[in-house]
Amino acid sequence: MQYKNKAKFIYLGIVISFLLVFFINIGVQMNIPYSSRAFLEYQIVPVYSKVSESVENIFVKNGDYVSIGQPLFEVDKNIYIAQYTSALGQYNEVLDSIKNLKNDIEKNKVLVSKNKVLVEQNKKELLKYKKLFDKKYINELDYEAMNTKLIESEKILKESQNTLNNLLVKYKKEEESTPQLLIAEGALKKAEINLKNTTILSPISGEVVMDNFYQNTLIKQDTTLFYVKNDNILTVNVDLKEKNLKSITKGREALIVFDGISQQVIKGKIEKITSVLVEGFSTSNTLVDITDDNRWVRDPGKIRVSITIENSNLIKNLSSGSKASVILLSESNNIFYDALAKLWINIIRVFNYVY
Numbered sequence: 327m328q329y330k331n332k333a334k335f336i337y338l339g340i341v342i343s344f345l346l347v348f349f350i351n352i353g354v355q356m357n358i359p360y361s362s363r364a365f366l367e368y369q370i371v372p373v374y375s376k377v378s379e380s381v382e383n384i385f386v387k388n389g390d391y392v393s394i395g396q397p398l399f400e401v402d403k404n405i406y407i408a409q410y411t412s413a414l415g416q417y418n419e420v421l422d423s424i425k426n427l428k429n430d431i432e433k434n435k436v437l438v439s440k441n442k443v444l445v446e447q448n449k450k451e452l453l454k455y456k457k458l459f460d461k462k463y464i465n466e467l468d469y470e471a472m473n474t475k476l477i478e479s480e481k482i483l484k485e486s487q488n489t490l491n492n493l494l495v496k497y498k499k500e501e502e503s504t505p506q507l508l509i510a511e512g513a514l515k516k517a518e519i520n521l522k523n524t525t526i527l528s529p530i531s532g533e534v535v536m537d538n539f540y541q542n543t544l545i546k547q548d549t550t551l552f553y554v555k556n557d558n559i560l561t562v563n564v565d566l567k568e569k570n571l572k573s574i575t576k577g578r579e580a581l582i583v584f585d586g587i588s589q590q591v592i593k594g595k596i597e598k599i600t601s602v603l604v605e606g607f608s609t610s611n612t613l614v615d616i617t618d619d620n621r622w623v624r625d626p627g628k629i630r631v632s633i634t635i636e637n638s639n640l641i642k643n644l645s646s647g648s649k650a651s652v653i654l655l656s657e658s659n660n661i662f663y664d665a666l667a668k669l670w671i672n673i674i675r676v677f678n679y680v681y
Contacts, residue, residue: 356570357660358667360653362674364564364633366584368646369556371530375401376523378547381540388536392528392554401545403524406517413517417510424504427497434490441483448476532556555646560638562594564652568627574599579655580633581671586644588678591671593636596654600630651678 379401386398452472459469498504536552545551562582566574574596582592633652635641641648651674656663 357573357656357663358654358670359566359570359574360651360667360670361564361566362651364562364582364650364652366641366644366646366648366650367561367563367632369530369532369559370535370553370646371532371555372550373398373526373529373552373554374548374550375526375545376547377401377406377520378545379403379405379524381543381545384539384541386534386536388534390534392531392534394528394531396528398526398528398534399539400525403521406521406524410514410517410521413510413514417507417514420504420506420510424497424501424507427493431490431493431497434486434493438483438486438490441479441486445476445479445483448472448479452476528554530554530556532558557642558638560635560641561597562633562635562650562652564631564633564650565628566631566654568629571599571629573657574629574631574654575657578657580652581655581667582633582635582650582652583671583675583678584641584644584648584650585678586648587641588675590640591668591675592640594633595636596631597634598632600632 382400382402384399386392386396392398455464455469455472458464459466501507532554533556534552535555539552562580576596576599578596580594580596582594583590584592651671653667653671655667
């Protein structure tokens with residue numbers, strides 16, 4: 327009987343221990359999410375040229391610190407100067423043609439007015455000639471000559487009106503919408519942009535990371551040549567389980583251990599939570615890829631979380647992409663969960679160092 331009671335207590339103890347570990351495990355996963363698949367990311371921006379030509383001058387070297395907008399290098403601009411000069415000439419030529427068209431219109435308006443006056447005068451003269459002809463004061467030859475003069479003046483008026491109408495069709499009251507001017511302006515703007523792009527400026531402030539970049543090298547448009555990195559803005563990206571989404575909030579504190587400096591525990595804060603999962607989109611020309619999984623419990627979804635390092639000077643000797651383990655401290659500053667988080671990250675720190 328005594329052994330049976332002991333056995334009951336042992337079984338009860340096992341069950342309670344199992345349930346205790348089970349619920350602690352759930353509480354830990356829900357309150358202090360952990361992942362060993364984090365990586366360091368520098369702010370790195372590629373440097374490229376928007377025009378193709380040979381490199382003429384290089385103003386910086388590898389390791390130099392540059393400010394945003396600072397000239398890095400320039401390409402041979404002679405051909406782009408020539409293109410700009412040609413485009414400027416064509417633009418001015420179109421402006422002159424519009425100006426000449428306006429002058430021609432004004433001249434033809436005056437001419438049409440004069441021809442109208444002349445036609446009216448000839449009509450009045452013809453009436454006088456008709457009266458004189460009816461009274462036999464002039465002969466038929468003089469009358470017909472006046473009639474011919476009227477017909478000729480009407481013909482000249484019609485020709486001048488047609489010329490004016492043709493000029494008005496070519497001219498637009500809103501000169502800036504003239505097709506030839508728009509084409510010339512576009513060509514001039516493009517040439518101006520290309521000429522401006524012959525000097526390549528730094529996209530951000532940071533350190534130049536340059537390798538095998540020399541003067542007189544022929545470069546292609548939109549091809550990455552080297553990089554500028556800013557190691558004052560360092561973030562750690564980690565994919566955490568989607569079920570923790572409610573508790574993963576901006577500003578929540580995290581503890582990080584990098585493989586490269588596993589003897590240190592680094593502090594950070596959540597800066598951004600990405601709202602799109604890897605499986606959250608598909609291209610327009612394909613169907614959504616639904617994974618065929620026979621597991622009883624499927625893998626949980628993951629969300630990308632970006633964590634800003636509090637003291638970036640501690641990890642500036644690490645390379646971008648360095649691996650790390652991350653655990654979040656409890657959202658409500660729970661002493662028990664925070665203690666477990668610190669204990670676990672230190673265990674990981676020791677194992678990372680040994681392993």
